[in-house]
Amino acid sequence: MRPSALPPNLGHAFSVAEARDVGVSAARLRHRDLESPFRGMRVVVDESAQSAGEDIADLAEDIRRTCRQYALVMPRDQFFSHIAAAVLWNLTLPPALLLRCLERGIDVAVLAPGRTPRSTRVIGHNVKASHVSVRVHRGLRVSSPASTWACLAGEMTDTHELVAVGDSVVREPLFGSRTGALATLNELEAAVSAGRRPGVLRLREALPLVRTRSLSRPESLLRLLLVSNGIPEPELNHPIRDHAGEVIAWGDLVYPRERVVVEFEGDHHRVNREQWTSDILRQERLERCGWLVVRVTGVQLMNQGAAVAGRVRRALRERSW
Structure with missing residues (x-):
């Protein structure tokens, strides 16, 4: 038998006390279309969400x-x-x-x-x-x-x-x-x-x-990776200007004196076509203005830390000559 409709003002999740106050019976609160994740409360079962599986949650x-x-x-x-x-x-x-x-x-x-x-x-x-x-x-x-x-x-x-x-x-x-x-x-x-x-x-x-200008967990971990490998600490989200003084980019991790910028490339940079195109044009502008760009992916950051540190160290040495 289909259960009676619940009062719409109860919403998706509600306490037993709230339900009883608006006339919901004890039998209705025991129906299988309601779950009780915590004592004294009920949640309306979302069958479509259950069938979607935990992999997309x-x-x-x-x-x-x-x-x-x-x-x-x-x-x-x-x-x-x-x-x-x-x-x-x-x-x-x-x-x-x-x-x-x-x-x-x-x-x-x-x-x-x-x-x-x-x-x-x-x-x-x-x-x-x-x-x-x-x-x-x-x-x-x-x-x-x-x-x-x-x-x-x-x-x-x-x-x-x-x-x-x-x-x-x-x-x-x-x-x-x-x-x-x-x-x-x-x-x-x-x-x-x-x-x-x-x-x-x-x-x-x-x-x-702890720093105040890190915009993401990967940026923080990348900075700490470099510092822990004896590399000087970079400026965070630092403005980069062209020869006329106009800001052409905000670099993730920047070494202004050496004109080296280290950029973290999240997965959205790869899968989003517009972002990928923008990244290419951005790098071209930076290189025209004399900047050396070191790009680091998530896989490299988490699994190839020594290699990442080595790349940045070599870039700084190249620009220190």
């Missing part, structure tokens, strides 16, 4: 969706933290962390000495009040960006990845962006200085390496 959006669902039944003393909070703030995370969050459950915290959250699809945290500040972000209670970054040190063993997340927290608005930095370097420093916590040594190592 966006991991970050899956986490955001789960957070929004849990928020309907979240006690007032709880808030999202760690990986879940980082996703809600749209910080740049390695895919492995997103998978970990989906597999073990979203991160939900409470201030000590409160009771650690326990629920299906939730991993609970008990956090010292001195280690975290809580904000309301898009209607959800979330640890602040600086607090979130500090909490992630206990989840991440790669200092370079932790720096890349820090870069995304303090990223200044560039190229007409209306979105300001989520936190300042001083706020990150305060989070590191708040006291001992899991990963505090990594935080202390990462903090001096």
